[in-house]
Amino acid sequence: MTRRPAPGTRRRILQTAARLFGEQGARAVGMQQIVEETGLGKSVLYREFTGKDDLVKAWVGELHDHAWSQLDSAIARHEGDPARQLLAIVEHAQETARTSDAHGCTFYNTSAEYRDPDHPGRREAVAHLDQLRERLRALAATARATDPGALADMLMLVISGLYANAATLGPSGPVSRSVAAARILIDQHIPAHASAS
Structure with missing residues (x-):
């Protein structure tokens, strides 16, 4: 009879993988390292995840859910004002x-690593970024942007640029100007918002 893993085993593996992937990059971390860090047997790990690819997919999927939960909360604070959202x-x-x-x-990094x-x-990482781009485009359309697709793409560039700059030049570098850059783009593409702000 197959032994059932202890409750919380999958969570423990994912938490360990998330820490290691975040510190070292997903590609650099091997399954043996995760076995050693969790203190679980290799058979337990492979009972929960079919392999490294499956573990990376689960990790990115979990980050996707967490990121959208936080983003939805940030957007909800400005209900009824899509430009402000x-x-x-x-x-x-x-x-x-x-x-x-x-x-x-993490989503851009995973795309670059794999x-x-x-x-x-x-695929999970790209799906997340596609969903973010579509949310930006939909909000821009609701806000009556002159070109919703163009505004969404420009804001995607601001977002990807701010993450890259924060990681390389630090939090007080160019990343500190990202909201100001986004505000300029929004005002240029949504004239009604510019006159109201």
Whole structure:
């Protein structure tokens, strides 16, 4: 009869993997290292996850859920003002980048580490970024931006740039100007917002 893993085993593995992946990059961490760090047997690890790719996918999926929960909260504070919600997304990204121990954006980093478009972790990361881009475009359209797609893409560039700059030049470098840059873009593309602000 197959032994059932202790309750919380999957959570313990994911928490350990998240810490190691965050510190060293997902690609650099081997399954044996996770076995040693958790103190669990290899068979227990492989009972929970079919392999490293499956573990990376689960990790990115969990980060996706957490990120959207936080982002939804930031957006909800400005219900009824889609232009302000756009700015709230950038404010949230800036705050996350400035206060996080992460080395840039996990979703962009995972995409860069796993270049095979069919890698499960990369697919999860790209899906998250696609969803963020679509949320920005939908808010821009609701706010009656002159070109919602263009505004969404420019804000994506601000967001990716602020994460890269926070990781390399520190939280007091160019990242400190990201919200101001986003505000300029929003005012340029949503004339009604510019006159109201």
